[in-house]
Amino acid sequence: MTATPETKHVLIVGGGFAGLGCALELARSGGRVRVTLIDRHNYHQFQPLFYQLATSQLSVNDVSFSLRRICCDKKNIDIKLAEVAKVDPQTRSVHTKEDENYQGDYLVVAAGSQANFFRIPGADANTFPLYSLTDAERLRSRILALFEDTDRDPKLAEQGSLNFVIVGAGPTGTEMAGGLADMIHTTVSAEYADLAVTAARVYIVERGGTLLAPFSQRAHEYASKVLQRDGVQLRLNSSVTEVHPGHVVLGDGSIIKTRCVIWGAGLMAAPIANTAGLPTGRGGRIQVEPDLTVAGFPGVYALGDCANIAGPDGKALPQLGSVALQSGKWAAKNILADIEGKPRRAFHYLDKGIMAMIGRNAAVAEVGENRHELNGAVAYAMWLGVHLALLTTLQVKVETFVEWIWDYFLQERGPQLLDRSDAARIDWYGDGTDDKATAAIAAATAAK
Ligand SMILES: Cc1cc2nc3c(=O)[nH]c(=O)nc-3n(C[C@H](O)[C@H](O)[C@H](O)COP(=O)(O)OP(=O)(O)OC[C@H]3O[C@@H](n4cnc5c(N)ncnc54)[C@H](O)[C@@H]3O)c2cc1C
Known part of the structure; x- marks a missing residue:
């Protein structure tokens, strides 16, 4: 221009x-x-679908889009990486x-x-947040690495290799828990013949008393019922107080052994x-x-x-x-x-409602400013439709739709790529003494 x-x-x-x-x-x-x-980044990120990338349901191309490509026909936009x-x-x-x-x-x-780690010792160093494309890819690699390592050496389950701890039960944590439980019940059960999949546990630890706090009481109850049906263990009114490479400590002093802590607790x-x-x-x-x-x-x-x-x-x-x-x-x-020298106007947010996916055929939606409540298959279909409509290009909409149909009817996940070796490498035999949480906790104890 x-x-x-x-x-x-x-x-x-x-x-x-x-x-x-x-x-x-x-x-x-x-x-x-x-x-x-x-x-x-040279791409626009679609964060609402990151949990599907992390659980191998969608691929990188479905959740990130080239900024130059989006803007290439806009002659007055100049992109700078x-x-x-x-x-x-x-x-x-x-x-x-x-x-x-x-x-x-x-x-x-x-x-x-x-991510806001609220200064919880070890949270920064030992958890997987879900706020960028890299975060989602790293988490996918960690999840797959845990199944692969335990498949080779089943004794690792005693060290919590199949325990997944999600911190925070807002929409991010709840969707992640549902996606992970689905993945365990479908792909992992079908593809890892020798793995004791029944030993896998997904925990949600939430400081408040409910899942999906911004939603209605009915949605809280529905989400709890669906997740518990799918084997997710709910630790409500409970907080994570320390995160170590091999375990988390809860407020009551109890410990969950784990090598995968997913952070959805704050921004x-x-x-x-x-x-x-x-x-x-x-x-x-x-x-x-x-x-x-x-x-x-x-x-x-x-x-x-x-x-x-x-x-x-x-x-x-x-x-x-x-x-x-x-x-x-x-x-x-x-x-x-x-x-143009005209007055600026105060922002008016048009609230079309909120929705969250919980699992196969299960979602909650509160539509419009009056929050008309829906759940189950109708909300599930609505969630898919709304997210599909928000995706950037027709090509991505079609590809994503095909991935969802494939997953739904054939129960086969998309790309199960273990491509982030930094996240996949687990020090199973280290004693964890060099980790930041241990050092911070030791310092706090010494100061008392
Ligand atoms: C896992 C997850 C699930 C979600 N699900 C939903 C949902 O279902 N529905 C919903 O409505 N919302 C959802 N959200 C929230 C929604 O994604 C965010 O509110 C939205 O992305 C915020 O848009 P934004 O443009 O403010 O920031 P972002 O989308 O985060 O974009 C910020 C951009 O700034 C760039 N940037 C940052 N710092 C710099 C820098 N120093 N230099 C150059 N560039 C920089 C980043 O690379 C990024 O591209 C979800 C969020 C997450 C993390």
Whole structure:
């Protein structure tokens, strides 16, 4: 595109739902703006389906999409593969790890979330979070490695090789538990003839008293019933207090031996949200005004998971793909209004409801602002339909649909690739004395 002196430059950090949504909306503005979209990955990630990648149901191509390909026909979007190290909101500029500077008339911070380990000793070093494509691939390799190692040496089951511990029973933890239980009952049972699959245990440890806290009581009960039917052990009102390479310690002092702890217990804003000198609140998220700008920093917007966006009741909206996408599109409209000298409008979130997958033929959905409740096969079909519709290209929609049909009718999983050797290598015979949790716990004990 040919930029004129009137063309404004919008700099966006993050090509997730929020940043990409903003860029694509701005792309429709004709020649009024040019956009530079910076992301540390050359792909957009579809986090809601990560648990299906981790449980070998979908492949990498189904949950990540080339940013250049998505934007290739948008002549006013320039993609830059770079990691932003520093944000200067006063000058609306960023400095990257690759030692480059970018400056815009507008700066949009949409850098998403990272895992929050709440300083639990060992959680950072010894758990598998599920917030990036790499996380999901590493977890898949660890799960497959555990089955392979135990198949070769069944005695490893005594060391907890077939125990999977999921920390947190929100949508991420619950979907992961259901996906893992399904995988154990279908593919693993069919493909590992010598493995004592019945010894496999999936645990969910949750500090609160229910699964799927944002959902209704009926959904809590339904999810508990389905997961328990599928053999998942629920440890509610219980917290993980230490994570070691070979076991976790719970609040009551009990121990679960395991080599696979999956972290779904909390989120906080991406690091650059905290180092930018912008006002932050809960979870280190950037405080935004109703129009998604940041007070005191003209031309700066914060969106999606890395922003605290107030809902109609004044409480922060949840970290959801729908909130991120809608906030991205809304910010684009406000930027265009600003350029035209028109007033910016306060963000209004259109709440279409929430849903979570629990297992084969089992999901919960609460539809619309009035939260019409559905569960079972109808909610399951709705979940598949909604997620299919959200996928980026027709090719990916078709491929994903085929993978789901294949899995549903033939009970055969997609790619079972053990391709991350760092996550697959397990030190079965080490004593764990060099791990960070042991050191931190020893230091805390010595200080008493
Ligand atoms: C496992 C899981 C399941 C989920 N399931 C659902 C669901 O079913 N329904 C739902 O609505 N929501 C779900 N969510 C939440 C939803 O995915 C998020 O709310 C949404 O992705 C947030 O979008 P975002 O654009 O704010 O951030 P993200 O999608 O995280 O995008 C942030 C982008 O910023 C980039 N970035 C970060 N830091 C830098 C940097 N320093 N330099 C350059 N680039 C950077 C990242 O690479 C990333 O591409 C789920 C989330 C997870 C993790």
